[in-house]
Amino acid sequence: MQLNLSQLDQHLQQNLKSVYLISGDEPMQLIDAADRLRLSIREKGVIDWELFHIGKSFDWGMLLQKSANMSLFGEQRIMDIRLSVMPDKVGQQALEQFIQNCLTDYIIISAPKLAKNHQNHKWVKLAIQTGVWIPVWPVEIDKLPHWLIQLAQRKNRILSQEAAVFLSFQVQGNLLAAKQELDKAFLMLEDDQEISLGFLQQQVADNSKFTLWDLIALSLTGEHSVIPEILGKLRQEKIAPFLIAKMLQKECFDIERASRLMKEGQRKEQVFNQLQIWMPRQKGVNKALGRYSAQGWQKLWVRALKLEKVAVGLEKGDFWDDCCDQLMLMAGAPIWKH
Known part of the structure; x- marks a missing residue:
């Protein structure tokens, strides 16, 4: 069965198939389609999720072993396969076997654009015959x-x-x-x-200056020497203190969660996808994870919550001084020990 991406929402209101193959060279649409599928499946009570990032050196035996093992308590799983390249012959055979083994689960396979010869591969034919193929194309x-x-x-x-x-x-x-x-x-x-149009016009105009996103990225990568100067410029541009506090809370919360999940044994790639930490943020988050423990980032999150109260007048304090301290601590400056 083949669907256009525009038909996906209507399809998700019906009985779901066991296999979904999403293919194309537009990464944003691949991510969007897979996210919508996972959300719909989880709404049916399926919470066990296995994620596999597959490149040229992937161990296909590990994938088959996973597919042969029943989920804990025998519950259905979401088996999320992300192919960065099309598989070789060994991989093609493994994927064919994998699909056969997991037909009682939900399989989501994200792949590059399928050329005509790829569509003749046995695993691709099996996926389309037993499930749904959703080719995605660049948006005109x-x-x-x-x-x-x-x-x-x-x-x-x-x-x-x-x-x-x-x-x-x-x-x-x-x-x-x-x-x-x-x-x-x-x-x-x-x-x-x-x-509105006016809101976006102002937002795009602000992007020509230093942005809050730039400032947070610099704090995560540890470039604390430039933080006071950039924060001062953002203050002159009248960036809302409440917005700054909210952004700092989100960043500290995400890093704390990532640290805990990795400590529990989850792979970094799986954690980043689960928390939607995409490539532009990953460099900074990687460095931040090595800077403090999960407990340290939790303390910084609590500190950012207090910063919000200062921003809205519920607590006394100098917001801009406190915000600078928060960013310096996130960057690893020797002000505070976790």
């Missing part, structure tokens, strides 16, 4: 505004038509950049506020 420029509006709707947010057209022009087909702009808007506006 004239269809990008509609894609952005739908993306906002899936987050229960409202993006105006004029704002969608403006953002489409600004990102020039870069879906990841478009999503990042919308994520910033989601964070700055209340759930029931429309993302």
Whole structure:
């Protein structure tokens, strides 16, 4: 069975198939489709999730071993396969066997674009025969505004038509950049506020200056010497203190969770995908994980919660001084010990 990505939401309202093969060279759409599938499957009560990042040197025997082992308590699993390259002959045979072994589970396979010869591979034919194939394609420029509006709707947010057209022009087909702009808007506006043209125009204008995202990235990578200067510029640009506190909370919370999950034995790649820590953030988060323990990042998260109270006037303090201390601590400056 083959579906267009635009048909996926309607399909998810029906009985789900055991196998989903998503293929294409547009990473944002691959991620989006897999996320929507996982969410729908989890809503059916399936919480056991196995993630496999597969490259050229992958151990296919390990994959087959996993597929042969029943889930703890015999419950259904989400078997999430992410192919960075198309498999060789050994991998093709392993995937065919894997699909046969896991038909009582839910299998999501994300793969590069399938050329015609790839579509003749036995594992691909088996996946399509027993499940659903969703090829994804780059979004055409004239269809990008509609894609952005739908993306906002899936987050229960409202993006105006004029704002969608403006953002489409600004990102020039870069879906990841478009999503990042919308994520910033989601964070700055209340759930029931429309993302308007004026709001996005101001947000894009602000991007030509140092951004809060830049500042947090520098703190995570440990470049603390530039923090006071950049924070001062953000203060001059009247960046809302409440927004800064919220962003610092999210960053500390995500890193604390990542640290705990990895300590429990989960692979870093699995944790990053689970917490949606994508490539632009991974360099900084990697360094931050080695800077403090999970308990240390929890203390920093609590500190960021207090910073929010200072920002809204519930506690006394100098927000900008306290914020600078918070960023310096996150960067590993010798101010405070965890």
